[in-house]
Amino acid sequence: MKNQKIFMLVLFSILLVLLFTGCDQAAEEPVTEEGEKLLIITTLFPQYDFVKQIAGDKVIVTFLLPPGMEPHSFEPSPRDIADIQKADLFIYTGAYMEPWAERIIDAAEGKTLLIVDTSIGIDLMDEDDHHHHHHDEDEHHDEDEHHEHGGKDPHFWLDPLLAKIMVDHIVEGLIQVDPDHEGYYRENGETYKQQLQDLHDKIDSSLAGLENRTILYAGHFAFGYFAARYDLDHISPYEGFAPDAEPTPGNIAELIKRVNESNAKVIYYEELIEPKVAKVVAEQTGAEMVLLHGAHNVTTDELNSGITYIQIMEDNLAKLLEGLQ
């Protein structure tokens, strides 16, 4: 009986201690002292790169996705949210790419954090708009339960002209939190936007002459806006963008058939995910597996080598030219 009482007492005291330490959490205010750099957090790699191009070393910028991680199933940890609240500027892609951003916005009420939604002003495509599945039977695209994006394609950064709009938003955001350097940000912004324009022109002219305009893709097709901009078509065995377990056999067979019919030399796959389907197709058809990088996130090695959005896009262009000609 005595042992039981001691046990209860210990348990109760532990509970009390926990309660009181819990109450000690005061909200942390982001403190930007004079002369200290701005702290900027983005969600994905493209915005991170844009900020670096625009603000240089005037700011400290990081992005949330750990290197090598596939972005569609990312959930911010409590640590991430705390870090965001300590930052000066939080830049995210849009409600459809980061549905959890709403929580952050709510939690940041009344704090000195500025949040930038880079999708404002961009006409978002429906996921079904650009989906082309050629099946023998009549198929209609149902709403997949796996849809995390509510039916809109969030990958607009892969269209350089839309990327320019993102840059505008970022510039405005930077100016708001750091008005002293307005001129600097605007100038760099314009310079970078010109680079993006050049990139667009290059892609446009390079792809213009192609006869074969269909991308055979063994993953979730993130290049919807890219394809729309440059008048390309695609075949992919997946519907939607959420990490599906497995495509149906019909879809895989379809892909294989198209590869064979068009004598394609190349089957494209997406970054950061084991290209299992691509392997199956490649083994069956002898086509070569080529990576088409969606720029959501990069590997540690890529990050260390200082890769940029423009480099990724140029690389993609080269690979497309190789495979489609």
Add this chain to the structure above:
Amino acid sequence: MYFDLIVESLEFDFIRRALLVGILISLCCAFLGIFLVLRKLSMIGDGLAHVSFATVALALFLSASPLIVTIPLVVLASFAILALSEKAGLHGDAAIGLVSSFSIALGVLIASLARGFNVDLMSYLFGSILVISRAEVIISVVLSFLVLAVVIYYFNSLFVVTYDEDFARVLGLNTRVMNYLVAILTAVTISLGIRVVGTMLISSLIVFPTVTALQVSKGFKSSILIAVTVAVVSVILGVFSSYIFNLPTGATIVLFNGAFFLISFLVRRLRLV
């Protein structure tokens, strides 16, 4: 017209692999299923599948092969379940529940260390038999044959232990060894089976064929025959149907299992009426 589609599908490597692996694994599940269901250990399939969730998460986190990591760890878990039932005075279902829920929690922890669930982990939840690699096919085939060989070798002994453990001991059978043997075989089968239908559905491959057979069986041998037939036919129909109607393969296989159960249930009811 369907026939043409079936013939066409067989030209694909991935379909043939799915059939081969699917049939072998479902055979293992059916054979083990009858012993597990009759010992009232039906939930062990589910329990060990939850353990495999944690082991797959761990394997992906360490960039190792999920199959190689899963098999030994799930075997250990099955031993843990047995040991808990023996020593901690727990019944089978409580022991399974303990190990199972602990593993899920562990899996979630590991996945969060890797910053979220990724596509590969999800594929183990629902099965991805269509994208099974050549190496995995070989391992699955070899291990399946091993499991089947052992079960057939010890078939009569397992029958006695299942039916009457005391009598089995009197006959001189080492019942403890038999129990651990079943545990190992089940663990291996589950580790292989999660590729076919995923952790969520693997226990159905173990339970359904047996329960279907028990509805209409006339004896032990006939039960096994029916269970095995149902299991294999469900895989074949499942793979082809998923091709023809463009459905997810794992779930389709399980649905066919369910359909067969319904049929046998009705047959039993109508016959007795």
Add this chain to the structure above:
Amino acid sequence: MTPLMTIEDLAVRYGKHQVLSGISFVINKGDYIGVAGPNGSGKTTLIKAMLGLLPVAEGQISFNNNAAHDPYIGYLPQKAIQSDGLFPATVREVVAMGLLAPKKGPRFYNASDQEKVGKVLKRLDIDDLSDHKIGSLSGGQQQRVLLARALAGSPSLLILDEPTSALDPQIRESFYELLGDLNRVDGVTILLVSHDMASIGKYTKKLLYLDRRVIFFGTYEEFCSSEEMSSYFGPLSQHQICWRHS
């Protein structure tokens, strides 16, 4: 009188609890021994020790046969009625289990095994039930099946633990008659554990009375004429047992 099995000074403990001590008796070929005693007297414990299911603390159990291995003991366990009607085993499959004892390695059945099963089913008059599911049989029929299982391997000794406790009186009688038949005609040595003193007295040839130790072991003639037993049981009880045995 060929001795079959000798128990010497047997003691069995359950933790610190001494369940049996100083048990000594000899089973001869062709014996039909009734084992009786009050609840908790250790009857089932003795059986389990003889079958090797429990460890022996002291004493010895030895078999007096010339074969290289221990003889096969046929066993009909207590509470053996298979109430699980779902269990898919035919009578034939259940009985065949009894043949697995001497087998090694993959214990597969062969043709001669099937013959043995057929024979014992016929002997016990249940061959018409061969392919029925065990769960669909009545209590009495199931007991016969389990008896067949115990007999299938031609055991040197048949041990039955409370075989009739769940049976109707009528079925009980016919079961005992069958046992008596097996003992007289087929020469099967039987050890029958039961608290049903009346039936024991009526059907068996020797009595082993236990209460953690041997109170009495011998023929009924010896029992009924023993003054020691009269004083132990009281003349009335002793008479009850003896009167049934004639």
